[in-house]
Amino acid sequence: MSAANLTLRQRLHERGLDGVTLLVVPGVLFVLALFIYPSIYGLLLSFEPKEGGVFGNYIKFFSEPFLYTTITKTLVIAIPATAINMILSVPVAMRVRLMKHPRLLTTILVIPITLGTVMVAEGMLTYLGPRGWLNRTLMFFALVDEPVRLIHNYWGVMLSLVITGFPFTFLLTLSYITGIDPSLEQAGAMLGARARMRFWRIILPLLAPGLAITLALSFVAAFTVYPSAVLLGAPAGPTRVISIAAYTAAFEEYDYSMASAVAMLMAAVQVIVVAFLLSLRGLFFHGPASSGKG
Amino acid sequence: MAIVSRDFRELRLEGVGRAFGQLNALQDITLTVKRGEFVALVGPSGCGKSTTLNCIAGLLQLTDGSIWLDDRRIDQTGPEDRGFGMVFQNYALFPHMSVRRNIGFGLATQHRPKDEIAKRVDEALALVRLESQAEKLPGQLSGGQQQRVAIARAVVVEPPLVLMDEPLSNLDAKLRLEMRAEIRRIHTMLACSTIYVTHDQEEALSLADRIVVLIDGKMRQVGTPEQLYMAPANRDVAEFMGYRNHVKTTARPVEGGIAVTMCGAAMLGTVPHTAGYETVQGAAMAAIRPDDLHPEADGPLAARVEIAEYHGRDFYCVGKAEDGTDLYFRSPRRVAPGEVVRLNADPSRVLVFAT
DSSP: GGGGGOOOOHHHHTOOOSSGGGGHHHHOOOIIIIIIIHHHHHHHHHHOOOSSSTHHHHHHHHHOOHHHHHHHHHHHHHHHHHHHHHHHHHHHHHHHHSSOOOOHHHHHHHHHHHOHHHHHHHHHHHHHHHTSHHHHHHHHTOOSSSSSOOOOSSHHHHHHHHHHHHHHHHHHHHHHOOOOOHHHHHHOOOTTOHHHHHIIIIIHHHHHHHHHHHHHHHHHHHTOHHHHHHSSSSTTTTTOOOHHHIIIIIIIIIOOOHHHHHHHHHHHHHHHHHHHHHHHHTOOOSSSOOSHHH | OOOOOOOSSSEEEEEEEETTTTTTEEEEEEEEETTEEEEEEEEEETSSHHHHHHHHHHHSOOSHHHHHHHEEEEEOOOOOHHEEEOOTTTOOOHHHHHHHHHHHHHHHTOOOOHHHHHHHHHHHHHHHOOOOTTSSSSSGGHHHHHHHHHHHHHTTTSSEEEEETTTTSOHHHHHHHHHHHHHHHHHHHHTTTEEEEEEEHHHHHHHHHHEEEETEEEEEEEEOOOHHOOSSSSSSHHHTTTEEEEEEEEEEEEEEEEEEEEOOOOOOOEEOOOTOOOOOOOEEEEEOOOEEEEEEETEEEEEEEEEEEEEEESSEEEEETTOOOOOEESSOOOTTTTTTEEEOOOOEEEEEEEE
């Protein structure tokens, strides 16, 4: 039957368009109203500074060290935190995948996600503080002479990002690892490859595309850190992250235009990093991590 | 330099058992496989044949018994150090490596020189007739080609023993016949020993030198294909080997064999004694292959035809006897559902088991 014999409805159906397609409408409206429109609004707003030309906000941002150093400060926290989470997640997931009852462990790991960053930060303030249990124990056993400073500095924020970010990174990694057909590793073993070689030559190459996505998502989560940078860090000094700069501009200086400009720069850095990570995917095999037609 | 399997005398399983919690998946498997032998492990699903294979491979630990390669005990050795080749049911080809790298993987783990690897991979590719596909990824190959790559990858390291776990079950019928011949050819060429797991008795009969029938984790019979086909040791094995009809009979020993009465009617002739069978008397069970049961004018078994399938030369039919027993038979002439036919079998093709 040639295409001319088909009704419009049939032709649309051939292209995957039918009544079910209408179900995307609420989603599209939602994205348009709550994501696309505010983004464009913010972008335009950032070009209407209180003083200076169209690029006044951006010129101001990159001429004041207090502002432009927030990008590097955030990166210095977010990149290592993402890397640590990833490096911890892969071996743990490799082990958990072999467990018969991983439920309990995953439940324990999910708790920090449900508690939220503020509550974790409050808990850490008490636990890691100068009079907290950790320092008391260390002092009691005379392992340290004076309390170890783990809060109100870089390490406090880093620790909180690891604690709240790890479960997320881990669960994503676990789902990618369990997606690899176990018979591939068995085949590797039968061919004489030991655990280390099986990991580097079989598991990791198949895992790499998934890890790139996991890294991208974990990085975005870490890069937008705000509550723990304020509560656990030194928001005037080394942990003055970019989201603090945006908050200050918007709600302390009431300069929404400047705040939009900071938000746009924040988005730009994220897009660059994510694009870089996803471009690495292209270097690896990406297809189903199973084998055969079974 | 052709690919020839490493020399060894025999593989011995001594009282091998494997339990999963309370469940005994495998009990007391004792078997010796000589060099060059092709042994098929057969049995219905869940009988423990794949478990046996995984135990030999080292992918599964034993809970009982031991495994020996000549004088070396290997059941405590990991799969990496046993040096056996294995062909998986789903082929388990590395999807991110080309055919060439897949086949060369086992040689690379042995840190062989690059030119030697290249040369041996070429030989293995020639062995499975895939020279032109060397640079493709497994995903670009057909099922049959993937199967050949899996075989080449397993044999290129010249293993003394090749283990195959239902390697043909994912292929279509025509390809299965082709690959069957191919597997036998490669086995002969390498002079290796092959242990082949299948649930298809026809495949086992055509490939193996010896067949091991496993049922419920126990070895029920070991023998040549002829022995298993003609003289299964018990009812379960008979059923698995294609004796689909089980007819209640009364047996009476007579001169030269057993006279059996089926469904009240005396069967024509006397079932001869088969070596190894005990004499059966009284209530018994006659096992008959569908191929051996056919309509005959004065046959002792009356059956109402329920299904008649056209298979070219013959009709394969299902009928019901007067006492409700299902009867599977072959008819050279057309029979219609609902028709009552009288069936008979050559007494020498009938087995009688005590119940």
